[in-house]
Every structure is written in structure tokens, then in C-alpha cells.
Amino acid sequence: MVTIKEVAKEANVAISTVSRVLNNSGYTSEKTREKVLQAVKKLDYKGSLLAAAMTKKQTLTLGLIIPDIKNIFYSDLTRAVEDEASKHGFNIFLCNTDNNLQKEAEYINLLIAKGVDGIIFSSPEIEAENIKDAKEKYPDLPIVVLGSKIFNLHVHEVLVDNFDGGYKATSHLIDLGHKDIAFISGGKESYASVERHKGYEYALNENGISINDEYVVFDKFYMESGYKNALKLLQKNRRPTAIFAGSDSIAVGVYRAANELNINIPEQLSVVGFDDSQYAEILSPMLTTIHTPIKEMGQRAIEIIVKLIKEKQLYKESLVFYPTFMERKSTAEPYSTG
Amino acid sequence: MVTIKEVAKEANVAISTVSRVLNNSGYTSEKTREKVLQAVKKLDYKGSLLAAAMTKKQTLTLGLIIPDIKNIFYSDLTRAVEDEASKHGFNIFLCNTDNNLQKEAEYINLLIAKGVDGIIFSSPEIEAENIKDAKEKYPDLPIVVLGSKIFNLHVHEVLVDNFDGGYKATSHLIDLGHKDIAFISGGKESYASVERHKGYEYALNENGISINDEYVVFDKFYMESGYKNALKLLQKNRRPTAIFAGSDSIAVGVYRAANELNINIPEQLSVVGFDDSQYAEILSPMLTTIHTPIKEMGQRAIEIIVKLIKEKQLYKESLVFYPTFMERKSTAEPYSTG
DNA sequence: CTGAAAGCGCTAACAG
DNA sequence: CTGTTAGCGCTTTCAG
Numbered sequence: 060m061v062t063i064k065e066v067a068k069e070a071n072v073a074i075s076t077v078s079r080v081l082n083n084s085g086y087t088s089e090k091t092r093e094k095v096l097q098a099v100k101k102l103d104y105k106g107s108l109l110a111a112a113m114t115k116k117q118t119l120t121l122g123l124i125i126p127d128i129k130n131i132f133y134s135d136l137t138r139a140v141e142d143e144a145s146k147h148g149f150n151i152f153l154c155n156t157d158n159n160l161q162k163e164a165e166y167i168n169l170l171i172a173k174g175v176d177g178i179i180f181s182s183p184e185i186e187a188e189n190i191k192d193a194k195e196k197y198p199d200l201p202i203v204v205l206g207s208k209i210f211n212l213h214v215h216e217v218l219v220d221n222f223d224g225g226y227k228a229t230s231h232l233i234d235l236g237h238k239d240i241a242f243i244s245g246g247k248e249s250y251a252s253v254e255r256h257k258g259y260e261y262a263l264n265e266n267g268i269s270i271n272d273e274y275v276v277f278d279k280f281y282m283e284s285g286y287k288n289a290l291k292l293l294q295k296n297r298r299p300t301a302i303f304a305g306s307d308s309i310a311v312g313v314y315r316a317a318n319e320l321n322i323n324i325p326e327q328l329s330v331v332g333f334d335d336s337q338y339a340e341i342l343s344p345m346l347t348t349i350h351t352p353i354k355e356m357g358q359r360a361i362e363i364i365v366k367l368i369k370e371k372q373l374y375k376e377s378l379v380f381y382p383t384f385m386e387r388k389s390t391a392e393p394y395s396t397g
Numbered sequence: 398m399v400t401i402k403e404v405a406k407e408a409n410v411a412i413s414t415v416s417r418v419l420n421n422s423g424y425t426s427e428k429t430r431e432k433v434l435q436a437v438k439k440l441d442y443k444g445s446l447l448a449a450a451m452t453k454k455q456t457l458t459l460g461l462i463i464p465d466i467k468n469i470f471y472s473d474l475t476r477a478v479e480d481e482a483s484k485h486g487f488n489i490f491l492c493n494t495d496n497n498l499q500k501e502a503e504y505i506n507l508l509i510a511k512g513v514d515g516i517i518f519s520s521p522e523i524e525a526e527n528i529k530d531a532k533e534k535y536p537d538l539p540i541v542v543l544g545s546k547i548f549n550l551h552v553h554e555v556l557v558d559n560f561d562g563g564y565k566a567t568s569h570l571i572d573l574g575h576k577d578i579a580f581i582s583g584g585k586e587s588y589a590s591v592e593r594h595k596g597y598e599y600a601l602n603e604n605g606i607s608i609n610d611e612y613v614v615f616d617k618f619y620m621e622s623g624y625k626n627a628l629k630l631l632q633k634n635r636r637p638t639a640i641f642a643g644s645d646s647i648a649v650g651v652y653r654a655a656n657e658l659n660i661n662i663p664e665q666l667s668v669v670g671f672d673d674s675q676y677a678e679i680l681s682p683m684l685t686t687i688h689t690p691i692k693e694m695g696q697r698a699i700e701i702i703v704k705l706i707k708e709k710q711l712y713k714e715s716l717v718f719y720p721t722f723m724e725r726k727s728t729a730e731p732y733s734t735g
Numbered sequence: 736c737t738g739a740a741a742g743c744g745c746t747a748a749c750a751g
Numbered sequence: 752c753t754g755t756t757a758g759c760g761c762t763t764t765c766a767g
Binding site: 060061105106107108109110118119120127128131133134135137138140141142149150151152153154155168169171172174196197240275282311314318337338341342343 | 398442443445447448450451456457458465466467469472473475476479480488489491492493506507508509510511512534535599620649652654656675676679680681705
């Protein structure tokens with residue numbers, strides 16, 4: 060690997076001069092500039108960002124902490140984040156935690172030891188001990204929370220209005236005439252789940268529909284959870300005529316359960332998802348869902364963190380995106396009235 | 398950020414001593430060892446892997462270059478790679494290239510400038526100019542190609558026997574009685590496509606079934622390509638009774654096309670996919686496909702590269718996994734005979 | 736406008 | 752067994 064020293068020698072200048080022309084810092088005469096550039100080209104000098112990072116205290120890398128890249132929501136998100144980071148010259152360290160706090164803590168330590176310029180957290184949990192710890196130990200480390208909310212903590216955040224999404228999904232079902240609407244979502248420790256549920260209840264209340272606790276399930280944001288819980292719900296004496304799934308993944312499980320029980324979607328069961336992931340259009344019938352602007356959210360998260368890296372910000376930035384209703388083919392009027 | 402110097406001061410020893418106990422290198426008396434460890438704990442010293450990397454010439458990071466993390470195949474693969482890397486203490490820089498060679502080249506430069514200890518390439522293309530260049534410029538840089546094959550190049554590789562997969566898929570359809578079997582896959586520049594096609598032709602020939610060029614389509618490994626091409630194939634005068642899709646994504650497109658044309662799977666059209674991705678079980682009916690041991694492949698790729706980092710290897714390692722047939726619900730006897 | 740020199744935080748000989 | 756010292760490759764004052 061050719062170093063700046065060799066370039067300096069080749070060009071007959073000091074290494075500081077080489078550094079200057081390469082970084083466009085300070086003055087350099089056109090002549091020496093040329094000489095240096097020639098030497099650089101001749102030796103095919105690339106430079107070490109590692110060494111540069113030592114002095115500049117900037118590695119041009121970011122950490123992205125998510126539960127699982129296999130989860131479609133996070134792969135979409137990660138792509139958006141990586142693309143935008145790349146535009147700004149940053150690379151991404153990908154970290155899968157499976158929502159394991161210990162694993163997360165280890166990743167955080169490692170990322171910091173490697174000198175990342177910032178960390179983007181995208182876990183669904185409200186309990187954010189690790190983030191709090193990190194913020195305490197490294198108050199100057201830029202942190203952005205993407206897709207969730209941490210209470211009582213001065214961290215920048217980019218999220219979607221989950222309440223609004225829950226409200227829109229449920230309202231749509233109510234408008235179609237449904238009254239027996241079930242809700243299956245992730246756990247109560249998930250901010251998204253809780254908020255979506257609030258939106259669900261609000262819509263129900265607003266329309267004078269009484270809330271049936273048996274129809275509300277907090278479990279996991281996985282397909283299996285959708286399957287298992289839908290199976291139970293759909294075998295009740297009075298089964299729901301519609302299910303609002305807290306994520307498209309859960310909706311996939313609901314489809315499978317319905318399929319197994321020979322219940323047709325949407326004729327006999329309406330389903331609404333959340334996220335508008337790739338799954339939505341693969342399912343048959345295509346899934347009506349709540350569209351989350353993942354791409355924009357990922358972009359904004361990077362923009363904020365890049366801004367943070369450049370200059371300390373004294374206020375907390377909080378971006379709340381509005382989800383939109385995406386109608387496809389999985390909902391219809393309730394069976395009995397249809 | 399607390400440095401090794403401060404720890405040394407606190408413990409009243411030289412920094413080299415601190416370094417020694419922390420790295421378990423050289424001898425240290427139990428007493429000073431204790432002193433150092435105490436100081437470390439007291440100051441909550443973490444150490445900078447960045448600085449360590451400067452002297453050790455090892456960053457404990459790897460680059461992973463893929464086309465697109467949103468593609469289910471690559472997200473599964475990436476998870477396997479990241480997990481295994483993490484076990485060995487390595488972090489992963491995620492790079493999405495969209496198969497754009499220029500983008501890929503830029504990522505490679507960046508990765509090298511940041512001092513990655515190795516790069517894992519997982520692009521489907523046979524043309525590997527960038528890999529060749531990298532190998533030429535940095536002959537000592539550990540490189541593993543995952544999922545594809547580069548000809549005439551001394552790079553380690555982990556891949557699946559695509560020919561065998563193509564053969565198995567096609568044979569299954571033939572065994573069911575199909576003769577009009579179409580093949581839709583990625584482009585001819587993809588090693589996987591070409592090999593899967595060879596397996597397809599071999600099975601056909603072996604059974605004395607003549608090859609119909611109209612039934613063979615090389616396009617892209619995307620859903621859209623499956624949709625578009627299946628639409629064409631299924632509207633021919635003599636439409637195929639079965640389609641072997643070169644990937645599960647393509648199969649998703651085939652399902653959609655069939656659905657639009659009111660062609661039932663598997664009664665009127667049999668479909669076999671490739672990869673056994675998450676899609677396979679989401680599709681209805683569940684997709685019969687060729688299972689690729691993605692997880693194992695990702696693990697092996699990391700094992701090889703870690704070995705390579707530790708010691709120079711004089712032989713080329715090539716791991717070929719056998720795919721297995723995964724029967725689900727998307728195939729049946731051909732319509733006419735059924 | 737350019738060069739010398741200090742230093743980023745750590746490791747690795749090398750004396751002692 | 753421990754301390755001193757010389758870097759790793761680069762950036763950044765500071766003189767000149």
C-alpha cells in the first residue's frame with residue numbers, strides 16, 4: 060500500500076503539502092499542485108481513511124442497529140438508510156440484535172471503539188436502557204432513533220404517527236360496516252404497537268363500538284404470531300369479521316390461518332396490515348394496508364445525523380411522518396351483511 | 398474519551414504495560430495486572446480499536462457487497478454473514494450496488510481505504526472486472542465470492558450447485574408428466590442463471606423432450622420479470638403447463654400473472670421456484686422450490702475469510718453446496734392429463 | 736506558499 | 752516482569 064510519504068518523495072515536496080492539495084486545504088501553487096497530482100496518479104495513491112480518522116476524529120462510518128435484516132420492514136429501511144448515507148460519503152455497520160439488549164450493548168461498545176461518527180437505532184422497544192447509557196457516557200455522540208420513541212431522553216427521532224395509522228386502518232373497517240374488529244400486534248413494550256392500538260380504540264369509541272378485550276392481542280411483530288393468534292380468534296364462537304394486523308408480517312400469518320380454516324379473504328374476513336412492505340403485493344388477495352414512508356424516513360434520519368456530526372445541535376429534532384391508507388383487495392363489507 | 402495513557406497514569410505503570418495486560422500479551426505480574434484492571438474499571442476505559450488497527454493492521458471489519466438488501470435472498474444471506482462475522486469479532490460494512498459496476502468499484506475503493514480485512518462479494522454477475530482489478534492491485538486482500546463463480550481467477554468461493562438445482566426442479570416437473578415446461582430466469586451474464594438453465598436442458602434431453610426456445614427466457618431475477626414474461630408465455634397458443642422460475646422472486650411474478658389470467662396453480666399451471674426464500678411460504682399455494690442452504694453458505698464464507706485473514710493460504714478453496722428439492726403445493730400433474 | 740514537527744491512541748520491539 | 756521508544760499514516764499548527 061502506497062503512503063503519503065512516498066507520494067511526497069515522488070513529487071519532491073513535504074508530506075504536509077501532499078495532504079494540503081489532497082484535502083484542498085490551505086494554499087498551494089498551481090505548480091506544486093500539479094506535481095503532487097501527477098505523483099498521486101503515477102503511484103496510484105489511495106490514502107488511508109483509517110489514518111485520517113485518527114487525526115480528524117471522523118471515520119465517516121455510522122452504525123445502524125436493527126432487530127433483524129431478514130424482517131422485510133428493516134431490509135427496506137436499511138436500504139434507504141444505506142443509500143442516503145452513501146450519498147453523504149458514509150458507510151454503514153450493520154448490526155442485528157434480535158431485540159436482545161445484551162447483544163445491543165455489545166454492538167454499541169464495539170461501534171464506539173471503532174469510532175463511528177453516529178448511531179442510528181431502529182428497535183421497536185420503548186425500554187431503551189442502552190440508548191440512555193450511551194447518551195450518558197457519550198453525550199456528544201450523535202444518535203438518531205428511527206421508527207420509535209424514547210421518552211424522557213434528548214435524542215433526535217424520526218417516526219411515523221402510529222396512532223393515526225391505527226385510526227385510519229380501523230376507521231376504514233368501520234366504514235365498511237364492521238363491528239367485530241380484532242387487533243393483533245407486537246408487544247406492549249413496542250411504542251408502535253401501543254400507539255396503533257390507541258388509534259384502534261379511538262376509532263372504535265368514536266363510532267360507539269364497544270371494545271372487546273378478547274379481540275385484542277399483543278404478541279410479536281412476526282408472521283407466526285399473526286398465524287397463531289388469528290387461528291385462535293377465528294375459531295371463537297363469535298369470530299371477528301375483520302382483523303387489523305399491526306404489521307404486514309402479522310397479516311401474512313392471518314392469511315395463512317384464514318386459508319387453513321377455509322375462510323375467504325375478503326368475503327368472509329377483511330384484513331388490514333401496516334407498513335406496506337413487499338409482502339402486501341405478494342399476498343393474494345393483495346393486502347390493504349397502512350403505508351409507512353420508509354424511504355423518506357431513512358433519508359431524513361441520515362440527514363439529521365449528518366447535520367449532527369457537522370455541528371452540535373442544541374435542540375431536539377423530532378420528525379413525525381403521516382402514514383397513508385393504501386387500499387388494495389383484502390377488505391370488503393362484513394359477511395353477514397354482504 | 399479516556400485513553401490508555403490516562404489508565405497508565407492512574408495505575409502508575411507504563412502504557413505498554415496496560416497494553417500488555419489488556420491484550421494478554423507478554424508477561425505481567427499478578428499485582429500490576431490487578432492495578433491496571435482496577436484503573437481500567439475505575440476510568441471505564443474502553444480503548445480505541447481505531448488506533449489499535451493502525452498498528453496491528455487489522456480493523457476487524459469486513460465489507461459485504463451485494464446488489465440489494467431489499468431482495469429477500471440477500472437479506473437472508475446478509476443475516477447469516479453478519480451473525481457469523483459477529484461471532485468472530487468482525488463487523489460488516491453493508492454495500493448495495495444494484496449490480497452497477499461503477500458503484501461497486503467505488504465501494505471497493507472506500508472499503509480498502511477504510512482498511513477492511515477482507516471483502517465478500519455476492520453479485521450474480523460473471524463479469525467480475527472489479528474483483529479482478531482488486532485482486533490485481535491488492536493481491537493480499539482476502540476475498541471470498543459467495544454464490545457465484547469467477548472464471549480464471551484465484552478467489553475463494555462458496556456456492557451452490559446450480560446445475561443440480563435446475564436439474565432437480567425440471568426432473569420433478571417431468572416426473573409429474575409435464576412436457577411443456579418453460580424457464581424464466583435472470584440474465585445470461587448470471588452464472589446461476591446459466592447453470593440452472595443447463596440443468597433444465599439436461600433434464601429435458603435426458604427424457605427425450607425437445608427443447609422449445611420460445612419457452613426459455615433470460616431476463617432479471619426480479620418479480621417484475623417473472624410477471625411480464627409469464628404473462629407472455631401464458632398467452633401463447635400453446636401455453637406451457639409448467640414454469641420453472643429461476644428464483645422465488647420470479648415465481649411471485651408468475652403467480653401474479655397466472656392469477657390475472659385466471660389460471661389456477663397448481664391445477665392448470667405448475668410452478669417451481671429457486672432459493673426457498675421467505676416468499677415460498679407466503680405464496681398461496683405455497684411454492685415448491687429448490688432449497689439453497691443460504692445460512693450455511695454465509696457461515697462458510699466467513700469462516701474462510703477469517704482463516705484467510707489469519708494466514709495466507711496458498712490454495713484456492715471452493716465450496717459447492719448441494720441444493721435440495723422442497724416440495725410444497727404449487728405443482729401437480731399437467732392439466733390435460735389430469 | 737511550503738516544510739518541519741507534533742501528535743491522534745495504540746502496539747511492539749528492545750533494553751534493562 | 753516493566754519502561755522507553757519508535758512508529759502506524761495522516762492532519763494540522765507553526766515558522767519561515
